[in-house]
Amino acid sequence: MKADIITIGDELLIGQVVDTNSAWIGQELSKAGISVHRITSVSDKEDEILAVLKETTERSPIVLISGGLGPTKDDITKAALCRFFNTKLVFNSEVYSDVETFLKGRVHSINELNRTQAMVPESCTVIRNMVGTAPIMWFSTPKGVLVSMPGVPSEMKHAMSTEVLPRLIKAFPTExxxxxxxxxxxxxxxxxxxxxxxxxxxxxxxxxxxxxxxxxxxxxxxxxxxxxxxxxxxxxxxxxxxxxxxxxxxxxxxDDQKPEEELIRLLKAKSATIACAESCSGGYLSHLFTSIPGASEVFNGSVVAYSNSVKAGVLGVDTGLIEQHGAVSREVVEAMAQGAIRITGSDYAISTSGIAGPTGGSDEKPVGTVWIAWASKDKVLSRRFLFGKGRERVIMRTADAGVIVMKQLLEKGEL
Amino acid sequence: MKADIITIGDELLIGQVVDTNSAWIGQELSKAGISVHRITSVSDKEDEILAVLKETTERSPIVLISGGLGPTKDDITKAALCRFFNTKLVFNSEVYSDVETFLKGRVHSINELNRTQAMVPESCTVIRNMVGTAPIMWFSTPKGVLVSMPGVPSEMKHAMSTEVLPRLIKAFPTExxxxxxxxxxxxxxxxxxxxxxxxxxxxxxxxxxxxxxxxxxxxxxxxxxxxxxxxxxxxxxxxxxxxxxxxxxxxxxxDDQKPEEELIRLLKAKSATIACAESCSGGYLSHLFTSIPGASEVFNGSVVAYSNSVKAGVLGVDTGLIEQHGAVSREVVEAMAQGAIRITGSDYAISTSGIAGPTGGSDEKPVGTVWIAWASKDKVLSRRFLFGKGRERVIMRTADAGVIVMKQLLEKGEL
The missing domain is CATH 3.30.70.2860 (Alpha-Beta Plaits)
Structure with a gap:
């Protein structure tokens, strides 16, 4: 079974917004055994939208659209759909009451723009949007169906998971x-x-x-x-x-396993806790942990020791070590990990110190040089990495390596 | 002047990878006065690629492709281009020597797969890839040009900025x-x-x-x-x-101004420093600062105080306050900000404490309740926000609000 995904909005074409909706929809369809034929992004222009509607409905039995349904004047998907399906907008009281319920307490009063959100093409089946104001519209096409969903990712995801996917799976046999x-x-x-x-x-x-x-x-x-x-x-x-x-x-x-999620699972199984001392990863390593629900059971916290005074004053790293070896060194990164264990009372710690760039490199320690240490209460291991250029890339690779190697060390019983 | 962007790869259609290349290309074309007609993502299947090549070259004078040029067997863009342009692959010694230079020191020896990267369609103009192994290919079409670039974002960006865009601007008059x-x-x-x-x-x-x-x-x-x-x-x-x-x-x-970048600029102008004390934002607020090159001039560091023991032990928050008001309270978040100033010796601090969810909410403090404080050495202000559900969303909104309000307070001289 084949599907086409369309995302609508000038913001996608001028690159102001990255189209994350298509990837998410593709993933969900794929899990359900529906292959995606193509992903097409078009602008908020009626003739462009009409051309894509024609091509995709001729090609694929399933066409899923997101975007262009907001209350403001630049959103014209509904008008294009009416034209394409040769139908007109009619007031839908159920949608209006959903909009009222949704906006209650959020805005002072419902305005004319919100009222237009309750206008829907006469020939479609309306699916209620329980987490926003734009309704979901399900149309029949000669080959199958076309479904129009809001572009706000949380609303689109809610509509897909609770209504659209279950209906698609029921309607189409899949391999x-x-x-x-x-x-x-x-x-x-x-x-x-x-x-x-x-x-x-x-x-x-x-x-x-x-x-x-x-x-x-x-x-x-x-x-x-x-x-x-x-x-x-x-x-x-x-x-x-x-x-x-x-x-x-x-x-x-x-698959979709994140190493940080696996590491948290391992630590929970050991009833152990962890902390970080971050220099070059600058908070991103902590963010990897804390983005996982339930992280607080094992993650005590971190010190983002960006300046040397925080390395010394908060983590207790000997200033002599920093002067002698530099902040980006085995000695300092190991002392940082041990400091994190000491001041947070955790069982394990990961620490990072490196040169994220674009400046600060030298012949001996070029941009991308990163030391990472992994410590338990009585042992500390460390390793030097060369992650190349690109500040964001160095930060991400540092945080990833910190987590992946910690997971491997715990699995192998080496820490 | 109109352009079409094509991204190639099954990983895009099954949603394993989000297509960030198209947004970036769209942004650069837009700055150069070239409008993007459509963005199309297709799979690694030759007939699909051929169909899209036909449609886009008929529609747009500029067609830019990224992806499908890797050394491995699943990458078939080059074969499809040969078929479309009715030409054949020939060995290009300049490309081969670039591949050799690039891989030197990275791999033990050049293998057969790397050698295939030096095979290019006979009818195209080859543009050298200075940061990777896949060459950039520039073809003439009846309406204009088609350029095929690697899918690895850093390689595509380098090729676009240094070669492809300058050549396009030269070749096409733009509005x-x-x-x-x-x-x-x-x-x-x-x-x-x-x-x-x-x-x-x-x-x-x-x-x-x-x-x-x-x-x-x-x-x-x-x-x-x-x-x-x-x-x-x-x-x-x-x-x-x-x-x-x-x-x-x-x-x-x-425009592309990031509030954290503006805040760093303001602090530099005042020769002032800043630190954070993060609970619910979990390191992400620090990451916003440290993702900006040169942040180290003003950003001393942070304490990610996820557990109450770190709030008390490292930041020096009175445990009585936590017991009496709860960790998510005006009293605790203000004490956290003051603690961050004290232990890091910074001029300003931002602190956060909230319930990111999905669990941990109550009737009185539902998921999404966040307290944020902004402090100088002699003043502290705080505010409660209700950021709704969705862990990632609460984390992002907390960090954003922390930065945006700090910037406003400094601009208005209120802190």
Whole structure:
């Protein structure tokens, strides 16, 4: 079963907003066994929208649209839909009462703009929006359906999960489609590809392999498609089992698992706590932990020791060490981790110190040089990384490496 | 002048990767006065790629492609380009020597896969990739040009900035196109729209207005298009001047300005330093500061005081206050800010304490309740916010509000 995704809005074309809706919709459709044909972003111009509506409804039985449904004058999706389906806007009292309920307590009074949100194309089935003011509209097309959803990600996601997807799955028979992703750390793409080329050649026809490199990490995605879900699952499991002897030591996770989530799970199982002392990662390592619900059970807190005075004054790092070895050194990063354990009373700590750039590098310690330490109450290990240029990239890679290596050390019982 | 952007890769369609390349390319084209017609994402299937190449080259004089040029077997863009342009792959010794230079020191030896990267379609002009191994390919089309670039964002950006854009600007005459964006804080979209509706009606024909809402913020984008850049600039400046009497108090920035960048600039001008004490924002507020190059001049560091023991033990918050008022309270958040100033010796501090959810809320303090404090050495101010549900959203809104209000307080001399 094929689907087309359309996102509408000038902001997407001039790049003011990154289209994250399409990726999310693609993921959900894919899990439901529906393949995405194309993703198209168009501007808020009626003729452009009409052209895309024509092409996509001719091509795909399922067309999902997000965006262009706000109360303001630049949003014209509803007018375009009326024109395309040769229908007109009518007042829908149920939608109006939903808008009233939603806005109660949020605005002083309902205004004319909110009232226009209750105008919907006569020929569509309206699906109620329980978390916003723009209704969801379900139209029949000669090949199948077209569904128009709000562009605000939280509203679109709520509509998709609770109403649109369940209705699509009911309406369309789907083939089994499985994706498994293997996360690999610390290897260049071409070396990895060479290392597993025989394995790749031996994959059965129903499985496709893709390499998804990102800074410091590669995701290997296995996609299997066929009529029997159970057979596909077995084929994929077998392929992964055969991969372990080749690269088991650099695999750090699967699918949507986040290493920080896995690390938190490990720590919970040990009833242990953790803290961080961050210099170059600047709070991002803490953010990885605290973005996971329930992190507070194991994560006590951090010191973002950006200036040397905070390294010394708050973490208790000996100023002599900083003078002698520099802040970016094994000695200082190890003292930072031990300081974090001491002042927070945690069982483990991760610390970082490096040169995120763009300035501050030297021949001996170029931009991208990062020291990371991992400590328990009675042991401290550390390692130097060269993460290259790009401030944001160095920050992300530092935080990722801090978490991934900590997870590996705990799994292997080395800390 | 019109352009089409194509991104290639199954990972985009199944939503494993968010297409950030298109937004970036759109932004750069837009700045250069080139409008983007559509953005299309297609899979790594030759027939799909061929169909999109046909449609876009018929429609637009400029077609920019990214993705599908890696050394691994799933990348087939080059084969599709050969088929489309009716040409064949030939070995390019200059590209090969670039690949060799690039990989030197990164891999043990050049392998067969790297060698295939030096195979390029005979009919294209090759543009060298100075930061990666996949060459950039520039083809002539009946209407104009088609350029194929690597999908790795850093490589694509380097190629666009240094080679592709300058060549496009030289090859195509462009109309003047101006975008100005006004950032507004803390107002619902429909209220804002009503408040500025007369102003909106009075805008000249050459200016289009768009509302771009995101959690807690709205961006108002003015786009002006015409033959005379200077006239457009004057019209836009005039429109913004007229907006100030209406909503000047809630405007907090323009265009790509980040409030954290502005705040750092303000602090530098005062030779002042800042620190944070974060509970519910969990490191993200510090990350906003430290993601800006040169932040270390004003940002001393933070304490991420997630557990109450760190609030008391490291920041010196009186445990009696926490017991009496709870961690999410005016009293505790103000004591946290004062503690951050005391232990880091900074001039200013921002502190946060709230319930990010999904659990931990109560009737009195529902999920999304956040206290933020802003302190100088002799004054502390605080305010309660209700940021609603969604852990990530509460974290982002907390950090944003911390920065935006601090900037406003300093600008008004209230702190």
């Amino acid at each position: 089994a489609l499985i994706h498994r992703t293997i996360h690999v750390f610390d290897i260049p793409e071409s070396i990895l590809a060479e290392h597993i080329s025989e394995w790749e050649e031996s994959l059965p026809d129903c499985i496709r392999l893709a390499y998804l490199p990102s800074p410091g990490k590669i995701r290997l995605r296995l996609s299997a498609k066929g009529s029997e879900r159970k057979q596909l699952e077995e084929a994929v499991d077998k392929a992964i089992d055969q991969l372990y002897p080749l690269i088991g030591d650099i695999i750090f996770g699967f | 003047a196109l101006i975008h100005r964006t006004i950032h507004v804080f803390d107002i619902p979209e429909s209220i804002l729209a009503e408040h500025i509706s007369e102003w909106e009606e009075s805008l000249p024909d050459c200016i289009r207005l768009a509302y771009l809402p995101s959690p807690g913020k709205i961006r108002l984008r003015l786009s002006a298009k015409g033959s005379e850049r200077k006239q457009l600039e004057e019209a836009v400046d005039k429109a913004i001047d007229q907006l100030y009497p209406l909503i000047g108090d809630i405007i907090f920035g323009f």
